[in-house]
Amino acid sequence: MTPRRATSRSLLTIDDLGADGIVRILDLADHMAEVNRRPNPKVPALRGKTVCSVFFEDSTRTRLSFETAAKRLSADTMTFAVSQSSLNKGESLRDTIETIAAMGVDAFVVRHRSSGAPQLIDQWTQASVINAGDGWHAHPTQALLDAFTVRSALGRTGGLDGLRMAMVGDVKHSRVARSTIAAMRLLGVHVTVVAPRTLLPPDAGDSFADVVTDRLDEVIGDVDVLYLLRMQQERMNEALVPSLREYTSRFGLTAARAAALPSQALIMHPGPMNRGVEIAVDPGELPGSVITQQVTNGIAVRMAVLFDLLGSGRAAPDVDTGLDIITEGGSQ
Amino acid sequence: MAADNPAASAKQVLGPDDVRRAVTRMAHEIIERNRGVHGVVIIGIAHGGVWLADSLGAEIERIVATGDEPTAPVLVGSVDASLYRDDIGLRPVTPGAVSDLPGDIDGATVVLVDDVLYTGRTVRAALDAVSDYGRPRAVQLAVLVDRGHRELPIRPDFVGKNLPTSADERVTASADGVVIS
Numbered sequence: 001m002t003p004r005r006a007t008s009r010s011l012l013t014i015d016d017l018g019a020d021g022i023v024r025i026l027d028l029a030d031h032m033a034e035v036n037r038r039p040n041p042k043v044p045a046l047r048g049k050t051v052c053s054v055f056f057e058d059s060t061r062t063r064l065s066f067e068t069a070a071k072r073l074s075a076d077t078m079t080f081a082v083s084q085s086s087l088n089k090g091e092s093l094r095d096t097i098e099t100i101a102a103m104g105v106d107a108f109v110v111r112h113r114s115s116g117a118p119q120l121i122d123q124w125t126q127a128s129v130i131n132a133g134d135g136w137h138a139h140p141t142q143a144l145l146d147a148f149t150v151r152s153a154l155g156r157t158g159g160l161d162g163l164r165m166a167m168v169g170d171v172k173h174s175r176v177a178r179s180t181i182a183a184m185r186l187l188g189v190h191v192t193v194v195a196p197r198t199l200l201p202p203d204a205g206d207s208f209a210d211v212v213t214d215r216l217d218e219v220i221g222d223v224d225v226l227y228l229l230r231m232q233q234e235r236m237n238e239a240l241v242p243s244l245r246e247y248t249s250r251f252g253l254t255a256a257r258a259a260a261l262p263s264q265a266l267i268m269h270p271g272p273m274n275r276g277v278e279i280a281v282d283p284g285e286l287p288g289s290v291i292t293q294q295v296t297n298g299i300a301v302r303m304a305v306l307f308d309l310l311g312s313g314r315a316a317p318d319v320d321t322g323l324d325i326i327t328e329g330g331s332q
Numbered sequence: 333m334a335a336d337n338p339a340a341s342a343k344q345v346l347g348p349d350d351v352r353r354a355v356t357r358m359a360h361e362i363i364e365r366n367r368g369v370h371g372v373v374i375i376g377i378a379h380g381g382v383w384l385a386d387s388l389g390a391e392i393e394r395i396v397a398t399g400d401e402p403t404a405p406v407l408v409g410s411v412d413a414s415l416y417r418d419d420i421g422l423r424p425v426t427p428g429a430v431s432d433l434p435g436d437i438d439g440a441t442v443v444l445v446d447d448v449l450y451t452g453r454t455v456r457a458a459l460d461a462v463s464d465y466g467r468p469r470a471v472q473l474a475v476l477v478d479r480g481h482r483e484l485p486i487r488p489d490f491v492g493k494n495l496p497t498s499a500d501e502r503v504t505a506s507a508d509g510v511v512i513s
Binding site for chain 2: 027028030031033034035038040042043044045046073307310311312313
């Protein structure tokens with residue numbers, strides 16, 4: 001049993017988990033995926049727990065995915081809608097969180113446009129805090145579902161040693177890129193970042209990825225996973241790329257590049273997709289596309305995260321971790 | 333005290349041959365009770381019951397194959413009950429193998445299998461887990477060791493060995509034998 005980190009009541013970044021923690025969540029997600037395949041995909045594991053989503057930024061898939069995950073574990077869910085809240089009457093974020101916490105919430109699922117907001121909230125409450133995306137900083141459950149999708153698609157157990165992934169696109173403004181690169185590298189994946197210089201973070205060096213390049217065609221023939229990031233329209237206005245057409249011709253998945261991909265390579269995208277920009281072919285016609293599986297797997301992975309934080313006994317006080325009671329048939 | 337020096341006080345109560353004989357006897361009893369193996373599904377409770385379910389399934393198949401009646405493959409599966417436990421959040425949970433039920437269990441006779449029966453709470457959780465997959469005609473319980481100290485009204489149908497223990501002892505069971513420490 002690995003020692004508890006100070007922050008393991010919450011999941012704020014991939015680094016909170018480390019390689020062992022990621023594998024632990026992915027193993028748990030295998031169980032949750034089995035639950036999701038049943039005719040009645042629901043287990044009583046988190047009865048009596050309450051999970052509150054607090055989204056300060058628009059999201060459909062992440063919020064629905066978390067709420068579905070909580071419900072399938074029999075937790076109660078609450079949704080805090082910012083537009084209808086007292087934040088509009090001038091209540092501070094801290095007061096808002098403390099007010100909701102006083103109603104008896106076991107976990108907050110937080111999305112915020114400012115990097116670091118979930119860390120602040122974590123300091124204000126005893127409840128678990130799960131970062132569902134903060135600014136350009138982190139999106140750890142996306143990274144976990146990406147790793148789970150690769151692992152399931154390739155039929156692997158444990159880590160992902162020896163795989164090669166290319167992450168293509170706007171890495172600079174992408175919390176998905178930051179978290180997914182971190183998780184993949186912890187699992188042993190060799191990560192190549194492919195992006196125009198203007199869309200790379202200023203600190204993009206060896207510590208960030210294994211290789212950084214702006215030539216997709218040189219790496220595309222030698223990848224196991226091609227990960228395409230969303231090209232955000234706003235970047236045009238900031239003149240970071242000359243035009244979307246130019247971007248597509250250099251960094252998009254065109255029919256010619258799809259043909260150059262190794263036949264067994266996986267194609268991934270965190271959504272929402274800009275068809276015709278980063279992906280200029282119909283992903284439904286690409287045999288290696290696991291974009292739909294990413295969405296499906298998101299539920300299982302978020303169930304695993306919720307159960308790990310609220311139900312596994314990991315966060316319970318005075319747990320004698322030397323006594324691994326459940327795994328020993330002899331003591332139960 | 334057993335807890336102070338488990339290695340010195342470990343006591344083997346069943347050897348590998350004893351385990352093999354117990355499995356054979358339980359296999360015979362399961363066939364006898366169910367008048368064959370028609371509609372019988374053997375389901376091991378992860379972790380500890382999985383190897384025993386596999387052994388029982390193989391033994392039942394061997395016994396049935398030597399008889400006169402036409403044989404059918406014995407269905408063996410496993411169920412993980414950790415998401416159904418009543419102590420979730422109170423202590424660490426490490427799920428076992430992912431549940432793998434062999435087909436439809438509606439109307440089947442399920443034989444739940446675990447290595448050691450103690451408080452009965454794992455069996456209670458496994459009963460809930462199984463009922464999420466269907467409605468068996470009946471559920472029976474087979475254990476290699478019944479060590480007593482039940483906390484729920486649960487009673488095994490097939491027992492390899494009744495083993496009086498005290499609550500601070502630890503019982504571990506495998507194909508290599510049963511050890512109290």
